[in-house]
Amino acid sequence: MGQNPAPNQRLIEYTVDRVLDETNTDTKILVLARKDGQPDSFPIWIGAAEGHAIKLALDTTLTPRPMSHDLIKGFMEHLNVSVRRVVIGDVKNSTYYATVFLENNGVERTVDARPSDAISLALRTRAPLYVTEDVVARRNTANLESWLAKQDVKTSSKQQEVRES
């Protein structure tokens, strides 16, 4: 069971902007953007497999067999459980904590999750994603802007290569 973020905690809605490759490591960077369009990039470092699962959902790629989060969605459809929302409600030692809010016939449950799993499921179930104001204030975005700028150059040159080959 996940711990509920304090009820008086203001929530800010985010969307998944993109998943970036972190060069030289086995990690990816999940970049969230504010739903209301205010310029703000919220990066979360995640594993390669987790990044892949999110990318599949972002690109609405159909896989021949159900991937792990498709299976979770399949279970929920059978049990008539829906995802109401996902809230990233805590950060400790650079680790973000997410809570998935579920509902079935008026019975609400919360489940503790890594943001990558929670978001993978939220994308597949079209559930909204929120970050508490407190976490937005406490996150670490050091150097992200310069890092992103560097990445943009790399991404566009990579696309160039693809086009030319």
Place this chain on the structure above:
Amino acid sequence: MITQMHLKGLMFDPYNNAYIVVLRDEDGHEMLPIWVGKAEAGAISMALENVAPPRPMTHDFMKSILDAYDAKVISVVITDLNENTYFAKIHLMYQDSEYTVDARPSDAIALALRSNAPVFAKESVLNKQSSEELEQWLENLKPEDFGKLDS
């Protein structure tokens, strides 16, 4: 006909850069190798070795959702192997009804291990996959091919 299978191990397959989940029946007559990806192998290995990760991994999360509504995994059946694509069914019990959900064997096995649910294989799957093939393959393996899961 279905046969109960036990997880015998997990190996690295250097030729395909993948992992093999080896299932075997009670008396060792039937062997069923299932090729899985690295992440899937990791999910199975964590459950096999009873490793408690600091944060819930994907299949722990999957189980938490089932637990939240008291849905139980009764069993898992490997139903078909078709041109390297494997099919499994997960049987769930929820509010006195049984549900059958289509899954990849890797997800099904990772979840079965976390739910203490038995894993079965259909006879047709076992017949299709002759264990001779696997034994031959095993003979060609070098000792250094084992135990690479952590790399």
